[in-house]
Amino acid sequence: MPGPKPEFFFVPTYAAERLKAEPDLGPVMQRDLRGFYEASRAFVTAQRGVGAEAIQSAWARLATGDVPPNQGLVLSF
Secondary structure: OOOOOOOHHHHHHHHHHHHHHOOHHHHHHHHHHHHHHHOOOOEEEEEEEEOOOOOOOOHHHHHHHOOOOOOOEEEEE
């Protein structure tokens, strides 16, 4: 494929490197993330599911585009 060589980007690794370089950034990120969580309640609804059947159902809905963008799936076994 023409163009620049693709580069793997993994957020947790990037965040860890960033925090090493700028340790004061950690508390700022935590504060801002808590603020985002609070504000997101106005536009994201958590839908919880437990068990293999709930996970399979959620995956099928995701794969067919039947999960609205304002719905956050929280799934566990």
